[in-house]
Amino acid sequence: MSDLFRLDGQGAVITGGGRGLGRAMAQALAAAGAGCVLVARREDDLAESVKLIESAGGKAVAVVGDVLDPEVAPRAVAACLEHFGSVNILVNNAGQLSIAPIEDTPDEDWQRVIDVNLMGPFRFCKAVAPHFKAQKSGKVVNIASVLGTFGVGESSAYCAAKAGIMGFTRSLAVEWGPHGVNVNALAPGLFNTDMSAGVFQTQPIYDAIVAGIPRGTHGEPEDLAGTILYLCSKASAHVTGQVIHVDGGATIA
Numbered sequence: 001m002s003d004l005f006r007l008d009g010q011g012a013v014i015t016g017g018g019r020g021l022g023r024a025m026a027q028a029l030a031a032a033g034a035g036c037v038l039v040a041r042r043e044d045d046l047a048e049s050v051k052l053i054e055s056a057g058g059k060a061v062a063v064v065g066d067v068l069d070p071e072v073a074p075r076a077v078a079a080c081l082e083h084f085g086s087v088n089i090l091v092n093n094a095g096q097l098s099i100a101p102i103e104d105t106p107d108e109d110w111q112r113v114i115d116v117n118l119m120g121p122f123r124f125c126k127a128v129a130p131h132f133k134a135q136k137s138g139k140v141v142n143i144a145s146v147l148g149t150f151g152v153g154e155s156s157a158y159c160a161a162k163a164g165i166m167g168f169t170r171s172l173a174v175e176w177g178p179h180g181v182n183v184n185a186l187a188p189g190l191f192n193t194d195m196s197a198g199v200f201q202t203q204p205i206y207d208a209i210v211a212g213i214p215r216g217t218h219g220e221p222e223d224l225a226g227t228i229l230y231l232c233s234k235a236s237a238h239v240t241g242q243v244i245h246v247d248g249g250a251t252i253a
Ligand SMILES: NC(=O)c1ccc[n+]([C@@H]2O[C@H](COP(=O)([O-])OP(=O)(O)OC[C@H]3O[C@@H](n4cnc5c(N)ncnc54)[C@H](OP(=O)(O)O)[C@@H]3O)[C@@H](O)[C@H]2O)c1
Pocket: 015, 016, 017, 018, 019, 020, 021, 022, 039, 040, 041, 042, 043, 045, 065, 066, 067, 068, 093, 094, 095, 096, 116, 143, 144, 145, 146, 187, 188, 189, 190, 191, 192, 193, 194, 195, 196
C-alpha cells in the first residue's frame, strides 16, 4: 500500500516554494521521491528551501521569477525536464492577499491579487499541458482557500480569486479527464505563515477565527503534507475536480 504514495522518478513544479505552505508541500513531495522545481521571486528563500530538501536527502532546484512573467512557467517546466527527466506534478501555490474596504482598494491591488492567484495557475497549466497530454498523465493541485468557500469582509479580490480557482479546477478537470490528468484544489484554512502573520499578531482576531474552527486551533504548514501527497500520487487516481478543505472543520461549522 505504501507504494501508492511514492513519487520516485517524478518531476514536480511548485510555485511559491520559497517559504510557507509551498515550502512544506515541496518538502513532503521530495520526501516521497519527487524532484522538485521551486519557483518564487526571492532567491534567498528559494536557496533555503533547496537546502532543507537536500539536507533531508531530497532533490530540488530553484527557478527565480515572478509567476506573472510569461517566460517563467516555460522556464520552470524546462528546468524540471532538464534536472528530473519529466514533469508529472504541478502545485499552483504562489498567492497574494490584499486587505482593504472595496472603496479603498486601488485597481492595481485588485488586479495583482486576481492575476497572481488566477493568471499564474493558468500560465503554469498551459506550460505543462503538452507534456501531461503526451504522457497521458499528470497531477495538478491548485491551492485555493476557505475564503473561496465563505466570505470575509475587506478581501474581495482574494475571495473572488480563490472562488475562481475552484471553478478553474473543475473546468480543467473536465477538459483533461480524458487525457489521464487529475486536477484538484486544496483549500487551507488558517495556517501559520508570513501571509497570515497579521492574524497571529492580533489576539482578538486570532481568537475569533479559532472560535469557528471545530478542531480548536490553526494549522502548521506540515499539516498539509498528507493531503498534498495524496493529491499528487496514485492514491488519488480516481479523484478529480474536487476541492479538499484542510481547515480543522472551519467550513462545516
Ligand atoms: N497561510 C494561510 O493561512 C493560507 C490560508 C489559505 C490559503 N492560503 C494560500 O496558500 C498559498 C501559500 O500561502 P502562504 O501562506 O504560504 O504564503 P506566503 O508565506 O506569503 O508565501 C507565498 C509564496 O508565494 C510566492 N509568491 C508570491 N507572489 C509570487 C509571484 N508573483 N511570483 C512568484 N512567487 C510568488 C512567495 O515568494 P516571493 O515573495 O519570493 O515571490 C512565497 O514563496 C497561497 O496561495 C495562499 O493564498 C494560505
